[in-house]
Amino acid sequence: GNSVTQMEGPVTLSEEAFLTINCTYTATGYPSLFWYVQYPGEGLQLLLKATKADDKGSNKGFEATYRKETTSFHLEKGSVQVSDSAVYFCALSENDYKLSFGAGTTVTVRA
């Protein structure tokens, strides 16, 4: 079946530091890949997505590249801000309705 494994947290960084959250997946076909973010007290929001190999998703300074050869979709941001403190979820979908999520990584950015 499909599964997503992401880097365990929590991750604590200083403002302007570089952030990487690793995500690898197992799928039987060619899934679409997503990063969702959950800010404190809010619902899950789509951060970025990629639908085929070598696609790069980007949003709000975050980037992730769909790597089929390593079955990975690592999330990166070059300079984090306190406002980036949140829980980040990697997810995949092989159809147009079911998302399979990783366990989430809590990121805290200190001023």
Add this chain to the structure above:
Amino acid sequence: DTGVSQDPRHKITKRGQNVTFRCDPISEHNRLYWYRQTLGQGPEFLTYFQNEAQLEKSRLLSDRFSAERPKGSFSTLEIQRTEQGDSAMYLCASSLGDPSYEQYFGPGTRLTVT
């Protein structure tokens, strides 16, 4: 567009009681999804609707769980004879449908079974 709303936000119930949660999707969205999230885990898919039709149900959705979307607008998720293992956050999401399947999530209903 007021987003996906869920009611109640929190529910505490005793084991064996029945509970019902409501989800109101974004108004023009014809797809609605239910997920369950336990502590320290990501959301797990439970079921989804295309308009009023329930098209897929996860094995996680035991016989004690039932979901409805009678008029293709709001949806309810009922859990009968609750068990402590049902304690979780229940998330609702909606999407427009073809060609846009991006899911927009509500804030969730946190269920605690004592």
